[in-house]
Amino acid sequence: MRSYELMYILQPELTPEAIEAIKERIKGIITNTGGEFEQEADGWGKRRLAYEINDYREGYYVVWYFKGQPETVTELDRVMKISETFLRHMILRLDEQ
Helix, strand or coil: EEEEEEEEEEEECCHHHHHHHHHHHHHHHHHCCCCCEEECCCCCCEEEEEEHHHHHHEEEEEEEEEEEEEEHHHHHHHHHHCCEEEEEEEEEECCCC
């Protein structure tokens, strides 16, 4: 399995319960496709965006590290593209060390 970093920005008006539900959904996708959730980076949360995205000036940032197969990345990318709650997302493959 390869190591990945996942960063996504959610709409700022989401409730804490909705944010937790989205996080659980993403964790479920990672584990259901054979991946392993490793950790969530601390200290991000709601921040002002560098530029406006879909008429939003703020967003809720989440950064995670996980291990998975290429199918895991494909499924995460597919789900995040079709959901309007995700303003932006990025998945990076980390170097094996």
